[in-house]
Amino acid sequence: MQLFLRSLSAIALLLAISTPAHAKTVNVAMTVKEVDLPVDNKGTVQTMWTYDGTIPGPIVRVTEGDTVKFTLTNDPANKNSHSMDFHAAIVDVLDEFAEIKPGGTKNFSFEAKYPGAFIYHCGASSMAEHISRGMYGVIIGDPKEGFSAAYPKPDREYVLVQGDLFRQGTSVDDLLDGKNWIGALINGKVFRYDPVHDSNASETLQAKPGERVRIFYVNAGINDSVALHPIAGIWDRVYDHGNPRNVTEGVQTFLIPPASAATFDLLTPAGRASNNAIVDHAMRRALRGAISVLMTNEDADPTLGRGDRILVR
Ligand SMILES: [Cu+2]
Numbered sequence: 489m490q491l492f493l494r495s496l497s498a499i500a501l502l503l504a505i506s507t508p509a510h511a512k513t514v515n516v517a518m519t520v521k522e523v524d525l526p527v528d529n530k531g532t533v534q535t536m537w538t539y540d541g542t543i544p545g546p547i548v549r550v551t552e553g554d555t556v557k558f559t560l561t562n563d564p565a566n567k568n569s570h571s572m573d574f575h576a577a578i579v580d581v582l583d584e585f586a587e588i589k590p591g592g593t594k595n596f597s598f599e600a601k602y603p604g605a606f607i608y609h610c611g612a613s614s615m616a617e618h619i620s621r622g623m624y625g626v627i628i629g630d631p632k633e634g635f636s637a638a639y640p641k642p643d644r645e646y647v648l649v650q651g652d653l654f655r656q657g658t659s660v661d662d663l664l665d666g667k668n669w670i671g672a673l674i675n676g677k678v679f680r681y682d683p684v685h686d687s688n689a690s691e692t693l694q695a696k697p698g699e700r701v702r703i704f705y706v707n708a709g710i711n712d713s714v715a716l717h718p719i720a721g722i723w724d725r726v727y728d729h730g731n732p733r734n735v736t737e738g739v740q741t742f743l744i745p746p747a748s749a750a751t752f753d754l755l756t757p758a759g760r761a762s763n764n765a766i767v768d769h770a771m772r773r774a775l776r777g778a779i780s781v782l783m784t785n786e787d788a789d790p791t792l793g794r795g796d797r798i799l800v801r
Pocket residue numbers: 537569570571610611612618623
């Protein structure tokens with residue numbers, strides 16, 4: 489009996505070693521839609537190109553080691569070819585990431601091999617136009633070992649994706665040269681969460697005093713890095729690329745290159761109301777849209793920063 493139990497536990501151990509504990513297959517489908525969208529809080533509309541009709545596209549959230557089975561549909565009403573480039577995938581740029589015509593569909597699979605926050609974007613030509621018109625989003629791969637002392641469980645999570653806004657109709661050459669750049673989009677709108685700089689803004693990020701707020705920040709800008717600083721705060725921990733192994737502590741300003749992401753923990757002060765301005769500290773972009781206000785007080789909306797409201801819209 490003892491021998492039998494011992495061999496059973498040996499088998500269990502072998503299974504545990506050979507199969508990742510939580511690996512699963514996650515089906516993700518997106519449809520590219522070329523649509524008119526408001527790009528600021530007062531409702532100025534531009535024709536944008538999107539995944540599923542929103543900027544950014546849907547959040548894809550998996551666990552490290554999961555397999556993503558992805559289907560891309562290019563809506564037949566669209567005028568342009570589009571594609572999908574997941575930065576979390578190790579595949580073939582000419583195969584999986586190839587563009588498809590309006591009415592077309594494409595399937596591919598990949599393993600989310602590394603934990604972290606990764607951008608996805610359209611890679612169809614010209615990429616400068618497809619990305620700056622809004623074709624981007626984030627895939628989050630939670631670490632398979634879960635939370636730990638090195639990667640503590642946050643009280644709230646927020647996703648912020650910063651993109652560019654150019655004057656409608658800007659040529660590809662001018663996009664590449666940064667001409668006709670008129671603003672920085674945060675989750676699709678200039679000053680989206682900043683009622684201080686934009687009286688039309690109605691949304692903010694919220695937390696209660698003393699909470700650990702984790703921000704997944706994606707730079708979808710086509711040329712410039714983001715210099716991310718939490719005005720009136722210090723990043724308690726920054727996980728470069730969102731990978732818990734890439735931790736830096738006590739950070740004022742952290743650089744996020746184009747088409748990259750990092751994850752930021754802010755410990756809000758306990759026992760008092762406070763506010764932070766989450767800012768791209770490059771003034772050209774800060775004062776043209778890249779400021780988001782985090783309000784900390786006891787009345788914080790309990791639904792914000794949780795579930796599907798980690799992206800506030
Ligand atoms: Cu595209």
